[in-house]
Amino acid sequence: xxxxxxxxxxxxxxxxxxxxxxxxxxxxxxxxxxxxxxxxxxxxxxxxxxxxxxxxxxxxxxxxxxxxxxxxxxxxxxxxxxxxxxxxxxxxxxxxxxxxxxxxxxxxxxxxxxxxxxxxxxxxxxxxxxxxxxxxxxxxxxxxxxxxxxxxxxxxxxxxxxxxxxxxxxxxxxxxxxxxxxxxxxxxxxxxxxxxxxxxxxxxxxxxxxxxxxxxxxxxxxxxxxxxxxxxxxxxxxxxxxxxxxxxxxxxxxxxxxxxxxxxxxxxxxxxxxxxxxxxxxxxxxxxxxxxxxxxxxxxxxxxxxxxxxxxxxxxxxxxxxxxxxxxxxxxxxxxxxxxxxxxxxxxxxxxxxxxxxxxxxxxxxxxxxxxxxxxxxxxxxxxxxxxxxxxxxxxxxxxxxxxxxxxxxxxxxxxxxxxxxxxxxxxxxxxxxxxxxxxxxxxxxxxxxxxxxxxxxxxxxxxxxxxxxxxxxxxxxxxxxxxxxxxxxxxxxxxxxxxxxxxxxxxxxxxxxxxxxxxxxxxxxxxxxxxxxxxxxxxxxxxxxxxxxxxxxxxxxxxxxxxxxxxxxxxxxxxxxxxxxxxxxxxxxxxxxxxxxxxxxxxxxxxxxxxxxxxxxxxxxxxxxxxxxxxxxxxxxxxxxxxxx
Amino acid sequence: xxxxxxxxxxxxxxxxxxxxxxxxxxxxxxxxxxxxxxxxxxxxxxxxxxxxxxxxxxxxxxxxxxxxxxxxxxxxxxxxxxxxxxxxxxxxxxxxxxxxxxxxxxxxxxxxxxxxxxxxxxxxxxxxxxxxxxxxxxxxxxxxxxxxxxxxxxxxxxxxxxxxxxxxxxxxxxxxxxxxxxxxxxxxxxxxxxxxxxxxxxxxxxxxxxxxxxxxxxxxxxxxxxxxxxxxxxxxxxxxxxxxxxxxxxxxxxxxxxxxxxxxxxxxxxxxxxxxxxxxxxxxxxxxxxxxxxxxxxxxxxxxxxxxxxxxxxxxxxxxxxxxxxxxxxxxxxxxxxxxxxxxxx
Numbered sequence: 001x002x003x004x005x006x007x008x009x010x011x012x013x014x015x016x017x018x019x020x021x022x023x024x025x026x027x028x029x030x031x032x033x034x035x036x037x038x039x040x041x042x043x044x045x046x047x048x049x050x051x052x053x054x055x056x057x058x059x060x061x062x063x064x065x066x067x068x069x070x071x072x073x074x075x076x077x078x079x080x081x082x083x084x085x086x087x088x089x090x091x092x093x094x095x096x097x098x099x100x101x102x103x104x105x106x107x108x109x110x111x112x113x114x115x116x117x118x119x120x121x122x123x124x125x126x127x128x129x130x131x132x133x134x135x136x137x138x139x140x141x142x143x144x145x146x147x148x149x150x151x152x153x154x155x156x157x158x159x160x161x162x163x164x165x166x167x168x169x170x171x172x173x174x175x176x177x178x179x180x181x182x183x184x185x186x187x188x189x190x191x192x193x194x195x196x197x198x199x200x201x202x203x204x205x206x207x208x209x210x211x212x213x214x215x216x217x218x219x220x221x222x223x224x225x226x227x228x229x230x231x232x233x234x235x236x237x238x239x240x241x242x243x244x245x246x247x248x249x250x251x252x253x254x255x256x257x258x259x260x261x262x263x264x265x266x267x268x269x270x271x272x273x274x275x276x277x278x279x280x281x282x283x284x285x286x287x288x289x290x291x292x293x294x295x296x297x298x299x300x301x302x303x304x305x306x307x308x309x310x311x312x313x314x315x316x317x318x319x320x321x322x323x324x325x326x327x328x329x330x331x332x333x334x335x336x337x338x339x340x341x342x343x344x345x346x347x348x349x350x351x352x353x354x355x356x357x358x359x360x361x362x363x364x365x366x367x368x369x370x371x372x373x374x375x376x377x378x379x380x381x382x383x384x385x386x387x388x389x390x391x392x393x394x395x396x397x398x399x400x401x402x403x404x405x406x407x408x409x410x411x412x413x414x415x416x417x418x419x420x421x422x423x424x425x426x427x428x429x430x431x432x433x434x435x436x437x438x439x440x441x442x443x444x445x446x447x448x449x450x451x452x453x454x455x456x457x458x459x460x461x462x463x464x465x466x467x468x469x470x471x472x473x474x475x476x477x478x479x480x481x482x483x484x485x486x487x488x489x490x491x492x493x494x495x496x497x498x499x500x501x502x503x504x505x506x507x508x509x510x511x512x513x514x515x516x517x518x519x520x521x522x523x524x525x526x527x528x529x530x531x532x533x534x535x536x537x538x539x540x541x542x543x544x545x546x547x548x549x550x551x552x553x554x555x556x557x558x559x560x561x562x563x564x565x566x567x568x569x570x571x572x573x574x575x576x577x578x579x580x581x582x583x584x585x586x587x588x589x590x591x592x593x594x595x596x597x598x599x600x601x602x603x604x605x606x607x608x609x610x611x612x613x614x615x616x617x618x619x620x621x622x623x624x625x626x627x628x629x630x631x632x633x634x635x636x637x638x639x640x641x642x643x644x645x646x
Numbered sequence: 647x648x649x650x651x652x653x654x655x656x657x658x659x660x661x662x663x664x665x666x667x668x669x670x671x672x673x674x675x676x677x678x679x680x681x682x683x684x685x686x687x688x689x690x691x692x693x694x695x696x697x698x699x700x701x702x703x704x705x706x707x708x709x710x711x712x713x714x715x716x717x718x719x720x721x722x723x724x725x726x727x728x729x730x731x732x733x734x735x736x737x738x739x740x741x742x743x744x745x746x747x748x749x750x751x752x753x754x755x756x757x758x759x760x761x762x763x764x765x766x767x768x769x770x771x772x773x774x775x776x777x778x779x780x781x782x783x784x785x786x787x788x789x790x791x792x793x794x795x796x797x798x799x800x801x802x803x804x805x806x807x808x809x810x811x812x813x814x815x816x817x818x819x820x821x822x823x824x825x826x827x828x829x830x831x832x833x834x835x836x837x838x839x840x841x842x843x844x845x846x847x848x849x850x851x852x853x854x855x856x857x858x859x860x861x862x863x864x865x866x867x868x869x870x871x872x873x874x875x876x877x878x879x880x881x882x883x884x885x886x887x888x889x890x891x892x893x894x895x896x897x898x899x900x901x902x903x904x905x906x907x908x909x910x911x912x913x914x915x916x917x918x919x920x921x922x923x924x925x926x927x928x929x930x931x932x933x934x935x936x937x938x939x940x941x942x943x944x945x946x947x948x949x950x951x952x953x954x955x956x957x958x959x960x961x962x963x964x965x966x967x968x969x970x971x972x973x974x975x976x977x978x979x980x981x982x983x984x985x986x987x988x989x990x991x992x
Contacts (some may be wrong), residue, residue: 179831244892265831290834327831345832405708407728409740410844411819413837416736420706420915421727433712534695610713610919613697620693622918623703628686629922630915631725633929634734636678638752639759640936645807645855646763646800 015625021171021422024234025251031317032214032254032493035060036191043222043245044184044262049104049168049177055188056117060157062213063194067152070160071131071201073109073142073212075186078204081109083139085132086173089206092237093453098172107169107176111189114146116161116184120150122158122518134203142204144189163190171331174342180227181327185259185337186210193376193495202378205449207456209377211379212256214493220249223262230286230322231260232338252318255338256492261324267292271299277320284311287325290347294356298323300399301360309368313488314483323360334359336366338345342525350417353406354396362392365501372492380498386464387484393429401425413594426604429460430469439463439526445498466604470557473602475509483508519555520605528553529597529612536591545592550581553607560598566590572599593617608622647953649892653900655958656946660938663945666770666785671765671930673766675758681721681751688722689714698946703918706730721751731912735905741782743844745815765799767944768792771866774945775952777959784965788866791963795865798871800860806854814850818843834948856894857881869962883951893950897943910934 020026042053061067078086082099091099116122118209130141152158163522166187175185192201193213200211220237221229225246229235233252240246252258266286273281285298302323306316320338326332333344341363347358365388371373375383396403407413423429438458442451448460470478486508487501498521505513521527533548549561556577563571567590575582575597586592594615598606606612647655656991660667692714693699701707706725717727728737748756769789773780780788823843828834860880861873879990884890912932913925952960 019862107753117718156697179829181831182968220812251952288832290832328833328836329831346945347837397917405727407733407737407938409736411744411837411840413833413840414736414740416733418727418730418733420730421708422706424709424761427709427712432709433716436713436716542955596697604941608713609712610692610694611698614695615700616695618693618702620690620695622695624686624690626703626916626922627689628682629926629929631685632678632682633926633933634729634737635681635752635755636674636929636933637734637936638738638741638748639674639677639756640933640940641742642756643760643763644940645803645851645858646760646767 003272023251024236025253027317028434029641030254032256033062034215035062036213036215036256038188038190038215038219038258039215040188040217040219041222041260042188044168044182044224046177046180046182046224047177049165051168051184051187052164053164053166054161057160057162057191058157059160059191061152061194063196064154065194065196065198066154066200067148067156067194069148069199069513070146070158071188071192071199072146073186073192073201073204073210074109074142074144074189075204076107076109076166076169076175077141077176079169079534080141081106081139081325084142085135085137085140085205085207085555086142086204088137089453091487093206095454096383101170101615105170107167108170109164109166109187109189111144111162111164113161113163115161116149117161119158120149124132124149131203132203135590137203140203143192143201157569164189166416171329174332174335178327178330180265181261181263181330181332183259183324183326183330183332183342184260185335186257188258188279190257192488195495200376200378201505202449204379207451207453208381208449210257210267211376211378211495212374215376216251216253216254217258218249218251219258219260220247221260221262222247224264225264227264228266228286229260229262230266230324231286232258232322232340235322235479252339254317255371257336257338259340261286261326261332262341263327264326265289269295269299271295272304272497273306275307275310276314278306279317281306281316281318283319283323284320285323285325288327290328291325291345291349293520294325294345294349297345297349297356298325300362300474301343301357302364304357304395304399305361305364305367308398309365309391312391312394313368313485314372317372318367321364321367324363325356328535333364336363336370336461338371339367341366344417346413348413348415349505350406350415352402352404352419353415353417354399354423355406356401357400358392358396362388365391365395368488373488374493374495375491376495376497378449379447381460382464382519383501385460386462386468389461390430390465390468393425395427397425426469426601430465430604431458432466432604434458434580435462435466435605443524444521463520463605470602470604471505471509471513471516473604479509486563487524506595516557519557523555525554525606526607527555527556527603528608528611529556529559529577529603529606530608531595531597532597533583534592534614534616538591538618539587542587543585544593545588547584547592548550548581549575549584549595551577551579552611555605556607557603559598559603560600562596563592564594591616647889647950649896649950650834652889652893652953653896655772655947656942656944659949660778660941661943662719662777663773663941666773667934667938667941670763670766670770670941673762674759674933674937677755677762681755685721685725688718688720689725692717702908705917706772706915713720721749723749724752728787730911731914735908735912739905742845743745744819744865750769762793762865764796765793765797767862768866770941771944771948772940772961775863775867775948775959775961776965780965788871788965792866793861795871795873795876796862798867799861799876802877803854803858803871806858807851810854815847818847852894852898856884856891859894859943859947860890861883863944863951867948867951867956867961874957883955887950888952889950890947893946894943897939897946900938900942901936904932904935 025177037058040055056479078084114124131145192199223246229248231250233250236251237249269285271283318339324342326342332342335342343356343360369388370384402422405418406415435458438455441455442459483505532550536543536545559577561573596613766789769785772788826839830836856882861876864879865876916925937944
């Protein structure tokens with residue numbers, strides 16, 4: 001009945017959607033080039049954790065170059081053993097715990113046959129081979145090359161039949177199984193993206209995600225009967241088989257990936273997003289039973305995303321979305337796939353702490369930045385992760401303000417909310433602390449998969465969010481929104497590159513921002529402005545006050561300098577921030593009281609804000625005494641805890 | 647004597663020994679205040695003349711706290727939001743049960759503090775067991791008499807607790823727990839497993855603590871010199887007197903009530919004026935309550951033991967007398983000198 005209800009709802013959506021849908025998951029007219037189309041039939045054997053699949057791929061060359069071969073991602077081979085590029089990079093980043101897994105917990109995907117169907121029939125199975133375009137690691141089998149018997153020119157099309165067998169791992173990078181919760185993603189032999197300069201089909205890396213062309217997915221999944229299935233798209237058909245299994249057929253147009261989950265334990269909830277100016281969206285939530293009481297929090301967060309991202313950037317066009325609450329220890333939380341994403345919550349999830357809201361808004365937000373605007377996540381992950389981190393923080397601040405710090409104790413199970421510690425969008429939401437610790441670790445313009453594994457995320461997510469928010473504070477939200485919505489509109493269902501965004505920023509922002517992107521994107525320099533000196537002396541005509549401000553970092557940005565005098569007078573100077581230092585001198589009836597660089601905190605990338613100001617009436621002794629006293633009670637309690645053993 | 651009567655008697659004995667309570671509080675301050683002053687200096691240096699101090703003084707400047715944390719070393723690394731209010735208690739309890747390593751400076755401070763407790767434990771138990779004033783020289787003489795015995799016992803304690811917080815904890819929470827939850831996909835089930843293991847761990851630590859407590863009590867009350875025999879006697883007493891465990895549980899219950907009460911009134915960030923002073927008073931009241939409870943553990947144990955195997959206030963050894971120096975003896979009037987010993991030795 002629920003399936004029927006979903007279908008009915010989806011049908012009802014057609015009228016209100018910008019693109020008319022003729023059948024569940026179908027969109028007309030096409031929103032994307034639809035040049036990589038997959039019809040897949042796959043069967044899951046939970047006992048052996050095996051997937052056997054067959055797929056028909058219809059691929060059209062939409063570039064101006066000729067393809068002499070095809071290249072496929074075989075992502076699951078990234079977890080085949082500890083010698084793969086994924087695992088080596090993970091170890092380089094300091095994570096070695098997975099290296100000692102038992103054999104059954106690793107993954108594999110083996111292509112058992114490849115047959116060319118058109119333009120001419122041929123068995124290409126024997127010609128498949130692995131290549132390593134990113135490194136010389138011959139143990140890596142995550143990219144398969146397949147020479148074609150005849151080149152495929154621009155506009156040409158090939159049809160292939162591929163069969164494969166895959167072993168489902170205990171979860172790696174959100175993929176796999178725990179108990180009877182299966183989260184199956186990046187799971188089928190999948191084409192890379194042909195670009196004018198050749199195939200863009202990277203090996204699977206520890207720090208980056210995915211890149212694919214848009215198309216239509218028609219996928220039939222066979223799982224044990226009574227098991228709930230959630231997947232990209234909408235269910236078109238459900239058929240009980242004689243062997244105790246059920247086949248679920250899902251379909252979706254204009255997406256670049258297909259993900260699914262199945263488990264007998266999932267609890268299903270439905271809700272609907274409605275908005276006067278945006279298309280309605282049916283929301284399907286697949287919850288863990290222990291989180292059943294948190295359904296509304298997931299729906300509210302998804303509504304927040306659909307509303308604000310829709311208003312700011314553009315409409316969500318699919319009419320439906322599936323939210324998956326992954327099982328404990330599944331490691332599948334916080335990940336995005338077209339029309340489906342995983343949130344992630346805890347059994348004890350106090351109110352006024354943005355969990356699960358933060359992750360839900362973020363992953364739902366990826367439907368816009370990643371799903372609809374399909375940048376290359378291997379090379380320019382900041383274009384979706386950074387944009388989305390900025391947008392998440394902005395959306396969360398609209399609805400979930402204030403929210404507080406929560407720390408977890410007793411093995412991470414018991415949360416405690418610190419109501420004195422309010423999480424600020426600009427710093428916490430944008431991850432300033434994380435950026436500060438890794439500010440110089442990589443130049444953002446470096447291809448993302450070449451970032452240092454353990455610190456790359458700070459550059460991808462946080463640095464981008466901070467410079468976007470800096471632009472918002474400097475140019476104003478209307479200007480930044482125009483930039484981002486223009487970028488969204490111009491590049492939806494396409495693959496933008498960094499230069500495309502910068503060009504739009506210059507155009508829609510109404511000024512040349514190249515210098516700014518030179519500093520934040522093409523350099524690892526840090527911003528750090530501060531007040532170096534502050535003094536006042538009495539003269540005959542009044543007080544002479546002198547302020548010296550200094551640029552401690554290498555990067556430059558125009559900043560305000562605000563002086564406050566004892567009589568309340570305020571003077572604001574504008575400094576281009578280019579020189580290493582600048583001094584200001586005033587003769588006033590009153591002495592200067594304080595000086596502050598960037599008092600409005602426009603430059604959110606400043607790695608040391610404490611040094612941004614000086615005052616002649618410092619409160620540091622009071623603050624230090626207060627905090628030392630509080631710390632002393634913690635220390636005394638700590639001492640007493642251990643003294644209990646005497 | 648019943649469990650509740652022993653507890654009441656113990657509480658009464660501690661209340662009558664106010665100077666002992668004050669003394670251990672001062673001892674706690676002696677360790678904590680210098681370190682707090684060091685941290686105060688670190689914070690003041692980092693804030694300097696910055697306006698960021700205004701917000702830090704009036705409430706929480708979380709951005710500054712993070713900047714501070716990023717450059718902190720030594721005890722500075724422990725300055726985190728978790729020190730706020732009841733979070734501080736949870737942090738320490740959690741660290742205790744999860745055997746979390748603390749920074750070296752904190753561990754060193756704890757070691758010195760435990761050493762001081764070892765020194766005064768004999769004096770405290772002697773005072774509480776006698777249930778009458780022994781004056782300072784009596785207290786410290788008893789502390790000195792029992793220190794070497796308790797130091798030997800402390801080595802055994804170190805070995806036992808080292809085993810419990812080391813190998814046993816690792817076996818329970820790194821091996822048993824991980825194996826038990828390896829394929830568990832329901833968080834509350836995993837928590838139930840962890841909770842059960844906490845109970846096992848607490849029972850083991852509690853049992854050891856109980857036996858060590860009665861070993862100290864028996865060492866003082868019966869003037870035992872062998873700590874091995876004191877431990878054996880303690881174990882026999884605990885085994886034959888279920889009330890000992892019951893009393894221990896009652897004391898644990900009082901401790902938990904104290905924690906809960908503090909949870910209700912624990913001061914948050916507050917400002918730097920009167921609220922800061924009020925926060926300090928509440929914090930120190932909590933510390934005093936914890937110290938009081940610790941003393942009641944010993945006092946009530948002594949009361950129970952005396953009621954079962956001796957009588958109230960019984961201590962085998964006479965009140966230790968601070969020995970006079972030879973010089974003092976020399977200037978005493980001849981009539982007051984104890985010549986019998988001299989004669990005997992002659």
